Amino acid sequence: MPRRGVLAVGTLLVLLQLAFVPSPLAGFLLDPCLEVTPNTTFRCTGLNSSGVPDGVPNTTQNLDLSFSNLKSLGSNYFASVPELELLDLSRCHLHTIEDNSFVDLRRLSTLILTANSLQHLGKAAFHGLTSLKKLVLVETNRTSLSELPIGHLHTLEELNLGHNSITSLKLPEYFANMTSLRHLSFFSNNITSISRGDLDALREGNRLNLTLVLSLNRIKSIEPGAFAGIHLGELALRSAFESTMMQTSLQGLAGLQVRRLIVGDFSDRKRVQDFERGSLHGLCRVRMEEFVLICFRNFEDNSGTLFNCVGNVSTIRLVGVGLEKISQVPVWSQVKQLECKKCSFEDVPAVNLSIFKELRVLRITKNKKLKNFKQKFQGLSNLEVIDLSENSLTFSGCCSSRFQNCSNLKHLNLSFNSNIGLTGDFTNVQNLLYLDLQHTTIFGPGLYPVFPSLQRLIYLDISHTKTEVKSQCMFCGLNSLQVLKMAGNSFEDNKLANNFKNLTHLHTLDISSCKLEHVDQSTFDALSELKELNISNNKLLTFSPGVYQPLQALRVLDFSRNQLTVLLGSARETLPNSLVLLDISRNLFDCSCVHLDFLEWIKEKQELLQNKEQMLCHTPSYVANVSLVSFDLSSCHVSVGKIASSVVVLLCVVVFLFLIYKYYFQLYYSVVLLSGCKHYAERGDTYDAFVIHSSKDQEWVTKELVEPLEGGKPPFHLCLYYRDFLPGVPIVTNIIQEGFLSSRNVIAVISTDFLESKWCSFEFDIAQSWQLVEGKTGIIMIVLEDVNKALLRQRLGLSRYLRRNTYLEWKDKEISKHIFWRQLTGVLLEGKKWNHEEVKLM
Numbered sequence: 037m038p039r040r041g042v043l044a045v046g047t048l049l050v051l052l053q054l055a056f057v058p059s060p061l062a063g064f065l066l067d068p069c070l071e072v073t074p075n076t077t078f079r080c081t082g083l084n085s086s087g088v089p090d091g092v093p094n095t096t097q098n099l100d101l102s103f104s105n106l107k108s109l110g111s112n113y114f115a116s117v118p119e120l121e122l123l124d125l126s127r128c129h130l131h132t133i134e135d136n137s138f139v140d141l142r143r144l145s146t147l148i149l150t151a152n153s154l155q156h157l158g159k160a161a162f163h164g165l166t167s168l169k170k171l172v173l174v175e176t177n178r179t180s181l182s183e184l185p186i187g188h189l190h191t192l193e194e195l196n197l198g199h200n201s202i203t204s205l206k207l208p209e210y211f212a213n214m215t216s217l218r219h220l221s222f223f224s225n226n227i228t229s230i231s232r233g234d235l236d237a238l239r240e241g242n243r244l245n246l247t248l249v250l251s252l253n254r255i256k257s258i259e260p261g262a263f264a265g266i267h268l269g270e271l272a273l274r275s276a277f278e279s280t281m282m283q284t285s286l287q288g289l290a291g292l293q294v295r296r297l298i299v300g301d302f303s304d305r306k307r308v309q310d311f312e313r314g315s316l317h318g319l320c321r322v323r324m325e326e327f328v329l330i331c332f333r334n335f336e337d338n339s340g341t342l343f344n345c346v347g348n349v350s351t352i353r354l355v356g357v358g359l360e361k362i363s364q365v366p367v368w369s370q371v372k373q374l375e376c377k378k379c380s381f382e383d384v385p386a387v388n389l390s391i392f393k394e395l396r397v398l399r400i401t402k403n404k405k406l407k408n409f410k411q412k413f414q415g416l417s418n419l420e421v422i423d424l425s426e427n428s429l430t431f432s433g434c435c436s437s438r439f440q441n442c443s444n445l446k447h448l449n450l451s452f453n454s455n456i457g458l459t460g461d462f463t464n465v466q467n468l469l470y471l472d473l474q475h476t477t478i479f480g481p482g483l484y485p486v487f488p489s490l491q492r493l494i495y496l497d498i499s500h501t502k503t504e505v506k507s508q509c510m511f512c513g514l515n516s517l518q519v520l521k522m523a524g525n526s527f528e529d530n531k532l533a534n535n536f537k538n539l540t541h542l543h544t545l546d547i548s549s550c551k552l553e554h555v556d557q558s559t560f561d562a563l564s565e566l567k568e569l570n571i572s573n574n575k576l577l578t579f580s581p582g583v584y585q586p587l588q589a590l591r592v593l594d595f596s597r598n599q600l601t602v603l604l605g606s607a608r609e610t611l612p613n614s615l616v617l618l619d620i621s622r623n624l625f626d627c628s629c630v631h632l633d634f635l636e637w638i639k640e641k642q643e644l645l646q647n648k649e650q651m652l653c654h655t656p657s658y659v660a661n662v663s664l665v666s667f668d669l670s671s672c673h674v675s676v677g678k679i680a681s682s683v684v685v686l687l688c689v690v691v692f693l694f695l696i697y698k699y700y701f702q703l704y705y706s707v708v709l710l711s712g713c714k715h716y717a718e719r720g721d722t723y724d725a726f727v728i729h730s731s732k733d734q735e736w737v738t739k740e741l742v743e744p745l746e747g748g749k750p751p752f753h754l755c756l757y758y759r760d761f762l763p764g765v766p767i768v769t770n771i772i773q774e775g776f777l778s779s780r781n782v783i784a785v786i787s788t789d790f791l792e793s794k795w796c797s798f799e800f801d802i803a804q805s806w807q808l809v810e811g812k813t814g815i816i817m818i819v820l821e822d823v824n825k826a827l828l829r830q831r832l833g834l835s836r837y838l839r840r841n842t843y844l845e846w847k848d849k850e851i852s853k854h855i856f857w858r859q860l861t862g863v864l865l866e867g868k869k870w871n872h873e874e875v876k877l878m
């Protein structure tokens with residue numbers, strides 16, 4: 037079958053290419069080593085070549101070769117990197133380490149050989165490692181300690197033999213020489229029994245600091261005396277025993293002296309059976325300072341003997357044990373610290389706990405079933421700290437009545453519970469320094485002063501307690517208070533009034549997330565020592581200089597997440613010199629160029645400002661979400677020019693409009709004048725004269741001028757504005773079209789009223805300029821008797837002397853009238869064209 041063979045070979049070649057081509061490519065194209073810190077730290081993981089890569093310089097101190105395909109190490113393998121302090125050879129497929137492999141690494145302090153199934157380990161494999169402190173042999177297929185060639189590593193501090201198959205704890209004699217050993221771990225091995233003599237090597241020297249980890253083994257028995265005379269820092273025995281073997285095995289610990297003993301399970305690896313009467317009996321002959329019992333369920337009613345053998349311990353921690361009650365506490369108990377974390381109490385077992393006369397610190401936390409606090413602590417005169425946080429406590433009448441003769445209580449932590457009612461009575465605990473009620477709904481504070489007896493309190497946390505501050509005296513009496521945290525509450529009318537009046541020693545105040553809209557002028561007057569103020573996440577619109585003026589010691593101010601548009605110059609000047617951190621991020625900044633000085637200040641104060649990337653413009657909309665820090669100030673300078681020029685343009689327009697308004701008639705006249713020139717020829721001499729006069733002289737005009745002239749012989753035809761002007765046509769058009777253009781002459785009836793009337797003056801001016809432009813119409817000036825001559829001369833000016841003009845004075849005497857009429861008709865007759873009817877009439 038040749039064809040099939042060829043096919044198979046082809047497929048194999050492709051597969052080989054797929055498998056191997058990337059590796060050489062990677063090897064050639066990419067530097068296989070990552071320089072984590074220059075010259076000293078290199079990471080060269082996943083290599084497929086033996087030896088230290090060429091790119092690693094001899095200055096290297098930390099070298100990570102994990103996941104490489106090294107297979108075996110030969111002598112002087114690391115000669116090129118003699119400065120190494122840390123070497124990681126995890127999962128390097130090592131099966132052989134020959135003698136003197138690490139001989140050049142005199143400075144090496146950490147050697148990690150995790151997850152290499154070592155089959156051959158030379159007797160001198162670790163020679164030369166004169167500084168080694170930490171040796172990790174986790175998951176290296178070790179079955180016994182005796183063949184481990186580490187006897188000369190006197191400097192060793194930590195030896196980790198976890199996840200191997202070591203069956204015996206028989207420590208070779210050389211452990212006696214490892215006086216620096218602090219941590220020896222047999223985590224998850226196969227140790228089944230511990231015999232007398234196994235730990236003899238630890239008997240010599242002072243081992244008070246050694247931690248011995250025997251967790252996750254399968255101990256069936258510990259021979260009595262095996263631990264006698266041994267001193268340890270810590271012994272960990274979690275899931276260390278074959279089930280049901282714990283009680284008897286613990287007996288074998290007799291004579292041990294240990295600082296901390298940890299007994300129990302892992303929550304996911306249940307081995308130990310239910311707690312039974314006498315389970316811990318073996319511990320009666322162990323001397324320890326701290327006892328930790330962990331992940332021990334199903335206590336039920338069997339807790340009676342729990343403290344029998346650990347009563348002399350000074351610290352007891354019960355973690356994740358199903359303890360439902362405290363019973364049978366030995367009266368001679370020496371316990372000073374007791375912690376029950378994740379236990380199963382339903383009521384605070386205050387009465388039975390009060391038997392621990394020496395108790396200084398009591399913590400009952402994370403106990404979800406714990407709802408009631410009915411019993412009273414009594415006579416715990418040494419008690420300083422009570423931490424009942426993170427339970428589900430619901431009770432009222434806090435706090436004095438619960439603590440009788442506990443006069444030393446300084447810390448009380450009731451945070452993260454359900455509902456607690458405060459009476460305001462703290463007389464039994466008036467030495468309290470720290471009171472924490474955060475995230476617990478509390479009743480009482482806000483309505484009336486509840487803390488007046490806590491004169492020594494320095495720390496009060498009532499954050500997120502659903503408190504609404506209605507009383508201005510809520511904090512009265514807290515004269516020593518230094519830290520007040522009350523974020524996430526509210527104040528009456530969303531307003532800070534004079535709520536902090538006597539808190540003169542306050543140095544930290546947190547009133548964030550309090551829905552605040554307004555801060556009264558005198559609010560902070562007493563807070564001259566305040567160093568930190570957090571007023572973020574409120575609804576404040578302004579930063580009023582007067583309000584913050586008294587805070588002259590302030591170092592940190594958090595004003596973020598409010599609705600501030602700008603920090604005015606006066607406010608910026610108020611900021612004290614001591615200020616080192618200022619957060620005004622996430623406000624609604626107005627980046628108009630009106631606030632250019634503020635924007636410039638932002639640029640100057642980069643060091644002071646926090647969360648700069650969150651300081652964004654809110655208005656005007658065209659710069660919304662632009663960062664204040666990167667705001668382009670030059671755009672503002674340009675706008676100043678723009679504003680200036682537009683102001684100038686606006687002014688010009690206003691002046692122009694004003695001029696148009698003022699000289700409307702003149703302008704209109706000019707327009708008509710220009711257009712009128714064209715039509716001049718078309719207009720006939722409809723009238724002999726156009727009469728301009730003041731309306732007050734109308735009677736004179738009608739009687740003395742119109743009647744004689746129009747009724748006389750020859751009859752003249754006069755143009756009178758009140759009679760001949762066309763209705764519905766602008767007056768100026770009428771003056772020009774009907775008056776000047778259609779008349780051969782202009783008669784101006786000049787009286788005192790004429791001279792005072794602006795309108796008449798205007799008409800007269802038009803007549804004069806019309807005469808100049810057209811050079812046609814003559815002006816006949818009829819001056820009535822009572823006219824002020826000086827004014828007349830000034831108004832008429834030169835016109836009266838012009839040749840073409842006629843100057844007539846009207847006098848109410850027959851002789852004068854006669855001359856007047858002769859002169860007037862003479863002028864009017866000049867150039868008059870006669871029509872037939874008129875000729876007939878003549």
Ligand SMILES: *[C@@H]1O[C@H](CO)[C@@H](O)[C@H](O)[C@H]1NC(C)=O
Pocket residue numbers: 074075
């Ligand atoms: C690293 O070594 C090179 C040459 O050995 C030297 O020039 C350089 O300054 C060193 N860098 C640092 C950060 O020590």
Ligand SMILES: *[C@@H]1O[C@H](CO)[C@@H](O)[C@H](O)[C@H]1NC(C)=O
Pocket residue numbers: 056059084085105
């Ligand atoms: C590693 O290199 C060897 C030859 O040195 C080769 O036989 C092996 O297949 C390579 N392995 C990988 C995963 O590239």
Ligand SMILES: *[C@@H]1O[C@H](CO)[C@@H](O)[C@H](O)[C@H]1NC(C)=O
Pocket residue numbers: 094095118
């Ligand atoms: C490291 O190598 C340089 C040359 O590359 C040499 O001069 C220097 O002495 C070496 N340092 C050590 C500690 O070996």
Ligand SMILES: *[C@@H]1O[C@H](CO)[C@@H](O)[C@H](O)[C@H]1NC(C)=O
Pocket residue numbers: 153154155177
């Ligand atoms: C562990 O070492 C033994 C020899 O001591 C060997 O037979 C066995 O295969 C090794 N196990 C592994 C997983 O390499």
Ligand SMILES: *[C@@H]1O[C@H](CO)[C@@H](O)[C@H](O)[C@H]1NC(C)=O
Pocket residue numbers: 201203226228
């Ligand atoms: C532990 O030792 C027992 C014998 O003492 C053996 O049967 C068992 O396989 C060993 N377990 C491991 C994980 O080596």
Ligand SMILES: *[C@@H]1O[C@H](CO)[C@@H](O)[C@H](O)[C@H]1NC(C)=O
Pocket residue numbers: 187209210211213
């Ligand atoms: C312990 O060290 C001393 C000298 O440092 C040596 O004489 C002795 O043999 C060592 N003991 C063991 C068990 O290695």
Ligand SMILES: *[C@@H]1O[C@H](CO)[C@@H](O)[C@H](O)[C@H]1NC(C)=O
Pocket residue numbers: 242244245
């Ligand atoms: C135990 O360790 C601490 C530091 O972790 C050290 O200060 C102390 O001296 C040590 N005690 C003994 C007895 O070695």
Ligand SMILES: *[C@@H]1O[C@H](CO)[C@@H](O)[C@H](O)[C@H]1NC(C)=O
Pocket residue numbers: 320344345346347348368
């Ligand atoms: C605890 O100490 C007292 C004396 O202080 C002693 O009588 C008692 O036997 C001790 N109990 C244990 C378990 O060590």
Ligand SMILES: *[C@@H]1O[C@H](CO)[C@@H](O)[C@H](O)[C@H]1NC(C)=O
Pocket residue numbers: 361362363364365385388
């Ligand atoms: C207090 O301890 C006694 C035994 O000393 C026990 O009978 C009682 O139930 C305990 N009380 C509580 C509330 O746990």
Ligand SMILES: *[C@@H]1O[C@H](CO)[C@@H](O)[C@H](O)[C@H]1NC(C)=O
Pocket residue numbers: 414415440441
């Ligand atoms: C509390 O102390 C007073 C005296 O200070 C004493 O008379 C009273 O008996 C004590 N009560 C308790 C329960 O210890």
Ligand SMILES: *[C@@H]1O[C@H](CO)[C@@H](O)[C@H](O)[C@H]1NC(C)=O
Pocket residue numbers: 423425426449450451452470471472
């Ligand atoms: C009170 O307990 C809570 C939760 O354990 C903790 O975060 C807080 O710091 C404690 N308060 C004090 C004043 O120690």
Ligand SMILES: *[C@@H]1O[C@H](CO)[C@@H](O)[C@H](O)[C@H]1NC(C)=O
Pocket residue numbers: 512513514515538
């Ligand atoms: C304010 O404090 C002073 C002394 O610091 C004290 O005398 C006064 O009674 C206090 N006033 C209130 C209302 O607590």
